[in-house]
Amino acid sequence: MHRQATSGQIQDCIKNCQHCHQICVETVQHCLTKGGPHAEANHIKTLLDCAEICETSANFMVRGSNIHSQTCSVCAEACERCATDCERFGDDAQMKACAESCRRCVESCRQMATPQAA
Amino acid sequence: MHRQATSGQIQDCIKNCQHCHQICVETVQHCLTKGGPHAEANHIKTLLDCAEICETSANFMVRGSNIHSQTCSVCAEACERCATDCERFGDDAQMKACAESCRRCVESCRQMATPQAA
């Protein structure tokens, strides 16, 4: 049995995507300034991917798109990868905050991505 | 004499741009559903312009861009036009909320757009 996401869950998911977008954009600059492994090409690419799909995913929900569950599904995947990537840098407050925001976004995007009755 | 925007002013401006972006995206769907003058091509274009430049302007500030005062300046102009356009529909709660969000964004973007010491 599939359950529809409630309006409150959608509002939370929008907020989580917007927050995750913002912190990923900040974290790109943080990592480039630190340099070394933080500035590695694949890590920055993962952050840029996550930032962009979070923005898109939030916009689809705000617009009430019929396919927002699909954008949320890709967003959950991008956030999962970004969280895992950021968690490698254990002792850095910015990376921790970014990973936590990504994890929250994964959780609420997965609720949206659950197949729903038409 | 020019004054630098404080960090608090920048954070407020980011929030105002993000809020204005979101409400403009919502208002596009609201207006299209109402139809008639609400769905007029120039009005929707004004809302889409405002939504997009608010998103861009917020991202420039989040990234700490050197030219964020210039994106804020264009953003203030787009929000000003959007507020004026929405205020024509006086008795509609969504339009009022959109116009108020645009006005707040105009005000804080103008603070950012003031030429600042390099």
Add this chain to the structure above:
Amino acid sequence: MHRQATSGQIQDCIKNCQHCHQICVETVQHCLTKGGPHAEANHIKTLLDCAEICETSANFMVRGSNIHSQTCSVCAEACERCATDCERFGDDAQMKACAESCRRCVESCRQMATPQAA
């Protein structure tokens, strides 16, 4: 057996997404100017969804993202819906051009979306 997309297929898909993005943005204004069924809220939402995910999908491919097959998959779905929606307006050159661009984008995004060896 899964085959990797070739570099030429990726370049074509980027071009198709970019073209589809642009024509959808144009078509929104075209439809709002025509009014009537062209300006119906769900039709415009479908065009805006298609425009945005095409832009995002192109950027993921340009960046060489590891999850571009997933953004392409959502993009194919959005373009499919947009093509079908535009084809209802059979005698209108802009709608025909938009539907054709969407169909080309569906086809090349589906090639990208095929699961590929890691």
Add this chain to the structure above:
Amino acid sequence: MHRQATSGQIQDCIKNCQHCHQICVETVQHCLTKGGPHAEANHIKTLLDCAEICETSANFMVRGSNIHSQTCSVCAEACERCATDCERFGDDAQMKACAESCRRCVESCRQMATPQAA
């Protein structure tokens, strides 16, 4: 005396912005992969700024926005800074191509940004 941009000039400017957007997104990954001075935080920020405002500027022109001359003006500034920044890396084909694309975009955005009769 102010002259209106012709339709051909606008189409060229859209193409130049789209091309500049794409090459800047590619160049970010190129620079991060090279590392060293190429991956310096301010250089990547300049590329990300340029990529984003080129995308926005193109969309404003495609939509026929009334304030596209203002987004073009900011875009010209961002491209000018990006071109200058890329030209420091004289012997690198990707950086040269990026700088050339930025220079073309500056030139056509400046034509759009010229104040025009209302």
